[in-house]
Amino acid sequence: MAKTLYQKIVEAHTVKSIDANTVLLYCDIHFANEYTSPQAFAGLHSRHLPVLSPDSHLCVVDHIIPTHDEEPRRIYDEASLTQAKTLQSNCEHFGISAFYGPNSPDQGIEHVVMQEQGLVRPGMVVICGDSHTTTHGALGALGFGIGTSEIEHILATQTLVYRMAGTMRITVNGQLHGDATAKDLVLAVLREISARGALGLVVEWAGEAIRALKIEDRMTICNLTVEAGARGALVAPDEKAIDWVIDHAKGLSGEDIEAMWAYCNELHSDENAIFDNEVTFDAGRVKPMVTWGTSPDQAIAFDEKIPTPDSFGDPIARQAAKRALEYQNLKPGSEIVRSPIEHVFIGSCTNSRLCDLQAAAQVLKGRHVAAGVRAQVVPGSMRIRRQAEELGLDRIFKDAGFEWRKSGCSLCLAMNDDILKAGTRCASTTNRNFEGRQGRGSHTHLVSPETAAASAVMGYLCPKSELEE
Numbered sequence: 292m293a294k295t296l297y298q299k300i301v302e303a304h305t306v307k308s309i310d311a312n313t314v315l316l317y318c319d320i321h322f323a324n325e326y327t328s329p330q331a332f333a334g335l336h337s338r339h340l341p342v343l344s345p346d347s348h349l350c351v352v353d354h355i356i357p358t359h360d361e362e363p364r365r366i367y368d369e370a371s372l373t374q375a376k377t378l379q380s381n382c383e384h385f386g387i388s389a390f391y392g393p394n395s396p397d398q399g400i401e402h403v404v405m406q407e408q409g410l411v412r413p414g415m416v417v418i419c420g421d422s423h424t425t426t427h428g429a430l431g432a433l434g435f436g437i438g439t440s441e442i443e444h445i446l447a448t449q450t451l452v453y454r455m456a457g458t459m460r461i462t463v464n465g466q467l468h469g470d471a472t473a474k475d476l477v478l479a480v481l482r483e484i485s486a487r488g489a490l491g492l493v494v495e496w497a498g499e500a501i502r503a504l505k506i507e508d509r510m511t512i513c514n515l516t517v518e519a520g521a522r523g524a525l526v527a528p529d530e531k532a533i534d535w536v537i538d539h540a541k542g543l544s545g546e547d548i549e550a551m552w553a554y555c556n557e558l559h560s561d562e563n564a565i566f567d568n569e570v571t572f573d574a575g576r577v578k579p580m581v582t583w584g585t586s587p588d589q590a591i592a593f594d595e596k597i598p599t600p601d602s603f604g605d606p607i608a609r610q611a612a613k614r615a616l617e618y619q620n621l622k623p624g625s626e627i628v629r630s631p632i633e634h635v636f637i638g639s640c641t642n643s644r645l646c647d648l649q650a651a652a653q654v655l656k657g658r659h660v661a662a663g664v665r666a667q668v669v670p671g672s673m674r675i676r677r678q679a680e681e682l683g684l685d686r687i688f689k690d691a692g693f694e695w696r697k698s699g700c701s702l703c704l705a706m707n708d709d710i711l712k713a714g715t716r717c718a719s720t721t722n723r724n725f726e727g728r729q730g731r732g733s734h735t736h737l738v739s740p741e742t743a744a745a746s747a748v749m750g751y752l753c754p755k756s757e758l759e760e
């Protein structure tokens with residue numbers, strides 16, 4: 292029977308079938324942060340269980356860490372410091388050597404760190420107690436977030452009791468034009484399918500436009516797929532995925548690379564494979580996008596007007612739009628372009644990789660942030676920060692009036708010292724614009740790095756083209 296890529300990966304990792312829809316799934320690699328792992332480790336302590344395979348885990352402090360540009364880095368908040376220390380002592384106790392604390396040169400946002408170390412490989416099952424683990428589908432790995440009790444199960448057994456997901460294929464034909472980026476594409480698709488459009492499904496992204504994207508852009512797309520309710524995101528691995536691994540992994544032998552190629556050749560959906568849901572999308576119609584609401588699917592192109600709640604046929608969507616517009620303090624039917632902003636944030640596991648910083652720096656070169664705007668750039672990892680510095684990007688950002696910071700989740704979720712005051716409007720390269728996400732009463736607008744940079748310069752929400760006019 293013809294199989295989807297997803298089904299092939301699950302089959303290759305099935306230790307035992309439990310019932311028609313559930314398997315015991317082998318997990319190649321698990322990584323943890325300080326925020327969602329403590330109870331899982333505590334569970335092992337209380338049952339006197341060891342970690343079965345300590346080398347299959349990586350732990351990093353990312354959510355609660357302040358991103359001030361100081362040396363050494365310090366965590367000022369007591370509770371946060373305890374979380375970081377607890378992760379460190381758990382790693383020491385259970386023999387997990389891959390621990391990246393606040394001052395490690397390899398510290399960064401977990402999803403960024405995993406890939407830059409070449410630990411994620413095509414066809415793997417990659418797990419973390421974090422919803423944006425779907426990001427790793429960009430390399431053809433099945434990644435998904437899990438809950439605390441499941442983390443404990445993985446630590447103890449390297450397996451997971453896994454209920455099979457349904458499948459969805461989103462085929463993006465054509466090519467992105469003009470200033471449209473991968474971020475704009477995924478926001479446009481989210482708008483079309485809605486924040487429930489992939490609920491409970493593993494999405495395979497396919498089509499000419501996806502194949503044309505570089506790996507980092509595929510990461511942005513797979514990262515945001517979870518915002519449609521997906522249980523995973525995948526792009527069939529190709530030469531670009533293999534090259535990424537070869538460029539980032541340490542100590543791969545010729546044999547390893549050959550084996551990776553051999554596995555990769557099987558890692559695609561069979562021609563006649565049937566998906567539970569199929570959607571096609573034309574990349575050619577994507578324009579720079581911005582969210583107006585409090586859900587990532589509440590997005591429009593800059594040349595569109597902010598929708599009125601009445602324009603939504605579905606009563607739930609109508610009600611959600613009404614509430615979102617009230618929270619966001621935006622006038623239905625008015626232009627979104629040129630809405631004044633006070634803050635710009637470039638960062639997060641969605642858009643903080645080197646090419647994201649390069650794209651923003653390109654826009655900022657020779658320009659300056661508008662008066663009254665505070666702008667911050669938070670590289671996804673300390674390694675990216677160093678690479679950016681080698682390329683002189685830090686200078687471009689600083690000369691433009693941006694704060695050049697150390698890596699972490701930062702303003703993506705304001706669980707650290709980076710928090711916006713109520714009423715602050717922010718152009719943000721992140722993935723969630725929920726109420727209060729960047730600070731109680733703050734207003735988040737999800738955009739691409741290019742749009743964030745252009746908006747910083749103009750002091751209002753606008754696409755890059757506004758600068759050229």
Ligand SMILES: CC(C)[C@H](C(=O)O)[C@@H](O)C(=O)O
Pocket residue numbers: 326327354420421422423436704723
């Ligand atoms: C804190 C963590 C559980 C959460 C997630 O699962 O995604 C966070 O990373 C987020 O982005 O909201």
Ligand code: SF4
Pocket residue numbers: 354400401421423639640641699700703704722
């Ligand atoms: S950067 Fe944001 S989305 Fe990514 S893991 Fe951190 S909090 Fe979650």
